[in-house]
Amino acid sequence: PTPLVIDTDPGIDDAFAIALAAASPEVELTAVTTVFGNVGLDTTTQNALRVLALCGKENVPVATGADRPLVHPQPHRASHVHGEDGLGGRSTLLPLPVRGPDPRRAVGLLAEVLQAASQPVVIAPIGPLTNIALLLASHPELKPKIARLVIMGGGLATGNISSTAEFNIWSDPEAARRVLVEEDVPTVLVPIDVTYRCAVEPAWLDELADSGPVGASLVALTAPYRAQYQATLGRDALVLHDAVALAEAVQPGILRCQRMFVEVECGPGPARGMTIGDRRRSALSREGREIDVALDADLDALRDFMLHRLCGKE
Numbered sequence: 225p226t227p228l229v230i231d232t233d234p235g236i237d238d239a240f241a242i243a244l245a246a247a248s249p250e251v252e253l254t255a256v257t258t259v260f261g262n263v264g265l266d267t268t269t270q271n272a273l274r275v276l277a278l279c280g281k282e283n284v285p286v287a288t289g290a291d292r293p294l295v296h297p298q299p300h301r302a303s304h305v306h307g308e309d310g311l312g313g314r315s316t317l318l319p320l321p322v323r324g325p326d327p328r329r330a331v332g333l334l335a336e337v338l339q340a341a342s343q344p345v346v347i348a349p350i351g352p353l354t355n356i357a358l359l360l361a362s363h364p365e366l367k368p369k370i371a372r373l374v375i376m377g378g379g380l381a382t383g384n385i386s387s388t389a390e391f392n393i394w395s396d397p398e399a400a401r402r403v404l405v406e407e408d409v410p411t412v413l414v415p416i417d418v419t420y421r422c423a424v425e426p427a428w429l430d431e432l433a434d435s436g437p438v439g440a441s442l443v444a445l446t447a448p449y450r451a452q453y454q455a456t457l458g459r460d461a462l463v464l465h466d467a468v469a470l471a472e473a474v475q476p477g478i479l480r481c482q483r484m485f486v487e488v489e490c491g492p493g494p495a496r497g498m499t500i501g502d503r504r505r506s507a508l509s510r511e512g513r514e515i516d517v518a519l520d521a522d523l524d525a526l527r528d529f530m531l532h533r534l535c536g537k538e
């Protein structure tokens with residue numbers, strides 16, 4: 225199996241993403257690192273520990289990372305989406321972890337995992353990109369040990385936290401710009417353009433809830449989140465952004481990508497945190513580099529894959 229590290233801010237869809245990775249034999253979940261984001265760092269860390277306990281993966285080390293963005297002083301929270309506890313007000317339904325976080329911090333643990341790995345490691349960042357920017361800045365020599373970054377973030381056609389910006393990029397645009405534009409690690413960006421198209425319907429959730437204790441607990445977390453998406457989508461369905469990114473991390477190619485130059489707006493105005501994909505084919509010289517942006521998939525196959533794995537079937 226390919227070694228995999230998830231950098232996360234659980235978050236309801238983060239919980240699904242961690243569970244998907246934990247249930248997938250193609251990858252070995254080697255570590256989880258946490259970051260501020262949907263809620264504060266202490267809470268995202270507790271939630272990561274609880275989700276791993278639910279999945280029987282308490283042996284996976286969890287290390288805490290950044291509690292705020294690189295530059296912007298006030299971390300924004302998304303408790304209006306994920307609840308004050310980050311898990312829809314239901315975190316206590318998940319088991320209490322027997323172990324606390326690892327004594328190492330996120331960047332230290334990531335560096336140690338990369339140094340020790342006998343094959344390149346996939347990193348799946350599904351929260352603000354602060355830890356990853358710090359890792360790449362402080363350990364450039366380890367970049368060849370990263371097989372690829374599979375990042376949930378961005379929105380080319382629209383935003384979600386603002387009309388222009390997606391939440392993970394908006395939460396720390398300077399970190400996102402460093403990772404997506406200035407660095408040269410192979411990168412797949414999974415933006416909301418594709419995650420919204422993979423929304424799951426009530427029948428999908430019912431089948432997961434009936435599959436056993438892990439599925440039942442995951443679905444139990446979704447009640448308020450589901451109501452939010454019902455309002456946004458105008459139908460009873462919900463979007464599991466981070467789990468879609470993890471499907472690609474586990475099974476490369478399950479999403480269809482286009483290569484393009486991406487920019488991140490770091491100015492203070494209404495476009496702060498916007499991701500701009502440049503799909504022009506002209507030979508104009510552009511700054512930055514091309515990355516893969518996932519914009520399409522066989523949507524039914526993708527939903528089946530996620531359901532199958534979360535239900536505990538290989």
Ligand code: BDR
Binds near residue numbers: 235390466
């Ligand atoms: C992203 O923002 C968070 O609220 C979700 O966990 C996901 O990572 C979607 O915009």
Ligand code: CA
Binds near residue numbers: 232234235237238
């Ligand atoms: Ca997340």
